[in-house]
Amino acid sequence: MAEHHARLGVDIGGTFTDVVLEIGGDRFSTKVLTTYAAPEDAIIDGMHQVCAKAGVSASVISQVIHGTTLATNALIERRGAKTALITTSGFRDVIEMRTESRFEQYDLNLNLPEPLLPRQARFTVTERVNARGDVMIPLDLDEVDQVIERIAEAGYDSVAIGLIHAYLFPDHERMVRERVAEKLPHLSISISSEVSPQMREYERFNTVVANAYIKPLMASYLGRLEGRIRDEGVEGQIFLMHSGGGIISLESAAEFPVRLVESGPAGGAVFAAHIASRYNLDKVLSFDMGGTTAKICLIKNKTPKTSRVFEVARTYRFKKGSGMPISIPVIDMVEIGAGGGSLAQVDSMRQIRVGPESAGSEPGPACYGRGGDRPAVTDADLIMGKLDPENFAGGSIQLHPEESRQALDRHIGETLAMDSVEAAFGLAEVVDENMANAARVHAVENGEDLSQYTMIAFGGAAPLHAGRLCEKLGVERLLVPPGAGVGSAIGFLRAPYSFEANRSVYVKLSDFDPAPVKDLLSALKDEATAFVRSCDATSPILHEFKVYMRYKGQGWEIPIELTEAQAMSPDVATFEARFEEDYTKLFGRPVAGMDIEITVWSVNATTPPEKVDPIDVAAGGAAAEAMGSRPVFDPNQAAFVDAAIVHRDAMAVGQYAQGPAAITEAETTIIVPTSRMAICQPDGCIDVIVKGDAG
Secondary structure (H helix, E strand, O other), X not given: OOHHHEEEEEEEOOOEEEEEEEEOOEEEEEEEEOOOOOHHHHHHHHHHHXXXXXXXXXXXXXXXXXXXXXXXXXXXXXXXXXXXXXXXXXXXXXXXXXXOOOOOOOOOOOOOOOOOOOHHHEEEEOOEEOOOOOEEEOOOHHHHHXXXXXXXXXXXXXXXXXXXXXXXXXXXXXXXXXXXXXXXXXXXXXXXXXXXXXXOHHHHHHHHHHHHXXXXXXXXXXXXXXXXXXXXXXXXXXXXXXXXXXXXXXXXXXXXXXXXXXXXXXXXXXXXXXXXXXXXXXXXXXXXXXOOOXXXXXXXXXXXXXXXXXXXXXXXXXXXXXXXXXXXXXXXXXXXXOOOOEEEEEOOOOOXXXXXXXXXOOOOOHHHOXXXXXXXXXXXXXXXXXXXXXXXXXXXXXXXXXXXXXXXXXXXXXXXXXXXXXXXXXXXXXXXXXXXXXXXXXXXXXXXXXXXXXXXXXXXXXXXXXXXXXXXXXXOEEEEOOOHHHHHHHHHHHOOEEEEEEEEEEEEHHHOXXXXXXXXXXXXXXXXXXXXXXXXXXXXXXXXXXEEEEEOOOOOOEEEEEOHHHHXXXXXXXXXXXXXXXXXXXXXXXXXXXXXXXXXXXXXXXXXXXXXXXXXXXXXXXXXXXXXXXXXXXXXXXXXXXXXXXXXXXXXXXXXXXXXXEEEOOOOEEEEOOOEEEEEXXXXXXXXXXXXXXX
16 A cells, blocks of 8 residues: 555535545545534544554545535534624625515515624724725724724624725725734634625625634634644645635635535535546536435536535525525535435425424434434435445444334324325435425526436435436436445545635726736736645646626626636637627527626636546446345335345446345445446446446
8 A cells, every 4th residue: 555645535514424545546434423512523533443444543644635514504503703893884784684685576574584793793984995996985093993992892703804895995904904903913803805805795795704703613623623633643734625626725724714615515526527527427417415415516527517606504495595695616506405314394284394404413313313303314214125224334323213113103194194104205205306306496597408417426315315316307327436425525535726716896898908807817816826836836737717797787697718818818809709609508699789797707726637537338247146135115106116235345347236226335325216227337336327228
């Protein structure tokens, strides 16, 4: 083994913490229950386990790459630091007024989510910058000092500074920061012109508030984690996965923790993109289902789709607009409360509802025997025969079917006059249909037809449900890669070092001036490159240029990609042609005679992606040897069928298993529906296709 190449990937999820060690050409992985009070405990436990499997000490680890839901959870659960906002006079209530759009137009009792900070935690100072970046009213420093005194008296731990149009003129924010740091040096400070230098004050203010709100918590956690890892003898570098699908340094993560929101799911999308490259697939639906949530992402041309705004903590049945917008670069995905631990109930209309509340790891689903008494998705999977109670999580967790039956009977069966199997079937169908609907909506919003896509499924619960999901969506091919149970953690080890810098500068094509455009893009390129160089001093760096454009008068923009040559030698005709080309792809035709506007400029610096060797797909040979059988519930027949049990490790390249079958491994189980068959590919992927498609 080449010990100096040992790398550790760690993903903290809502239920499990996944740990993967790659050393030489070998991979060792484990899943341990997440320890909420001290998340680093589960990481150290998992690290010990994988090092023991590899027969090495932790000191050989040269690199640790970590992604976490801690930032997301702190925002959802409202358990961040005591935070104050300093903003421009007259804009105190922006984060409460939101954009005044109604995400449910006809609901007369609509309740908007509460802002992250109450009104008494929001302070104003006299200053004003206009939309061109000109100072209309200078900053009143005496008033700033008075605000600082009030903040000190109230005992705040963190301060967010968000002034109007600061993305164009950041000097006032910097002056306020210097004043706060001078008088209250113990406070954590975040300014919007660094956290999210983009137009639209609601999104920008909300993002800087979110950053300030979780900054002390994440700084404390990252400091403890680094200390614990160093105590184990690990001297290698520690990096964090960010929401845009790249890796940043520990220091950058502590300064901009809001960029860690969705870092775990981003790792999963990188993992799926890596598999897509190996199979030369241009249209992939990434399906990541863990213990708490399910994440669905479209991957086109081996690259996950990205966005610059996403929502955390949607409060209205996961409806767009009902959450907390965070304006940072992020892999675009839909996330719903449908994981293995998602809890079910019967609502007032006698319908089964699943999620978003989750049993997590404490106490976990009823079948864990840790005190949970409400039915979760895992309980339904167990009763339907998808799981082996003696061999869950590699045998580390004993499951209790009787506990599942009692929970299903008590909370669903008695109300709806169902037995435990019918209740489990109903629960599973609801959660599968929820996920299918989320995928359909996401595809429609992006103008895509999912029947042309291949699904790549990973996460501990995804292989249990992916086959059924493919049937519902009309997807004919499903790939379940090796290590699927810990896919996001593996994705961390595949991710490049990257950072995206963006800036809002309003430009009309009718007023286009190439010189300042080139200067702006060059400055963004230098900023993004400097971040990457702080992590990697030697690798070549690639640059991706993007501008967000719209017709004059439209409310939102579309992203337009440019080559480096187009960006560094900007030409108005090229910008117009690229916009009309992409606008036509999305909406069918361009709009003649309308001026075009650019609102946001973006440059992503990234190290080259890991080289991927394509594989020769096996079409199917001999049948894999079954190690017995067990009854598994078939939703299409609404009855149990005899499913062959096949050990994944025992399947040779080209061997196939006809559905119904359960392909088992330590971290998950692949359920092959009756309509499908599964073939083992040369890289270890299980290729699930419609019967009759082989060859």
